[in-house]
Amino acid sequence: MKPDDFQLLSGLLKERSGLVLTSDKAYLLESRLLPLARKQELNGLDDLVRALRTTKEERPISVVTEAMTTKEPLFFRDSSPFDQMRKAMLPALVKARAQTKRLRIWSAACSTGQEPYSLAMVLKEEANTIAGYRVDMVGTDLSNEVLEKAKAGLYSQFEVQRGLPIAMLAKYFAKVGDMWQIKTDLRGMVQLRPHNRCRTSRCSASSKSSSAVTC
Numbered sequence: 001m002k003p004d005d006f007q008l009l010s011g012l013l014k015e016r017s018g019l020v021l022t023s024d025k026a027y028l029l030e031s032r033l034l035p036l037a038r039k040q041e042l043n044g045l046d047d048l049v050r051a052l053r054t055t056k057e058e059r060p061i062s063v064v065t066e067a068m069t070t071k072e073p074l075f076f077r078d079s080s081p082f083d084q085m086r087k088a089m090l091p092a093l094v095k096a097r098a099q100t101k102r103l104r105i106w107s108a109a110c111s112t113g114q115e116p117y118s119l120a121m122v123l124k125e126e127a128n129t130i131a132g133y134r135v136d137m138v139g140t141d142l143s144n145e146v147l148e149k150a151k152a153g154l155y156s157q158f159e160v161q162r163g164l165p166i167a168m169l170a171k172y173f174a175k176v177g178d179m180w181q182i183k184t185d186l187r188g189m190v191q192l193r194p195h196n197r198c199r200t201s202r203c204s205a206s207s208k209s210s211s212a213v214t215c
């Protein structure tokens with residue numbers, strides 16, 4: 001990839017998502033954007049970058065940003081943040097919010113929903129701890145495509161095998177054909193909507209950083 005093209009694409013990614021792409025990761029741009037260029041019947045990355053340089057429309061830019069951001073969500077990713085949520089954060093928040101009896105949880109780059117739904121499962125399991133409290137959960141992401149999947153709450157066998165304890169699968173999912181769908185009450189606990197977290201806060205986001213925020 002030409003240095004100028006790399007600069008344009010990495011600059012766009014930084015500006016739009018807060019993610020920093022170093023030059024040793026230029027291959028990531030090629031592997032993610034080449035399929036997109038082909039889909040749009042463009043002649044490789046050169047043409048795609050040329051189109052980006054000249055466009056006055058928002059859509060081509062957001063399509064490229066979405067293709068460049070990592071989308072590999074897991075249920076109960078790294079497990080320890082969810083253990084901490086259950087053992088330390090929820091009891092502390094319940095104590096701190098004893099007056100208002102209100103908790104708010106924001107999964108700020110929720111992708112296809114695994115993170116907010118994992119948190120919703122934790123809340124279900126900890127129903128006694130939060131009894132009498134109103135809990136609002138929001139999941140946001142800059143990609144509408146992933147949000148549509150999150151709203152449907154439909155996951156393949158492969159997706160539910162990664163990180164989700166089998167007991168949780170049996171309790172909170174229903175089999176729909178060869179897919180698994182989050183049951184309606186759990187889906188109803190999470191509001192999903194588009195939001196770019198770099199548009200409202202100082203951002204040094206990393207695609208691997210945990211995105212859940214509580215207050």
Ligand SMILES: C[S@@+](CC[C@H](N)C(=O)[O-])C[C@H]1O[C@@H](n2cnc3c(N)ncnc32)[C@H](O)[C@@H]1O
Binds near residue numbers: 070146195
């Ligand atoms: C690896 S996923 C993280 C999923 C989830 N938090 C987890 O740990 O399973 C990264 C997601 O972050 C989203 N994303 C990247 N930059 C963003 C930004 N500035 N604002 C909102 N979402 C962003 C991407 O669209 C992608 O869906």
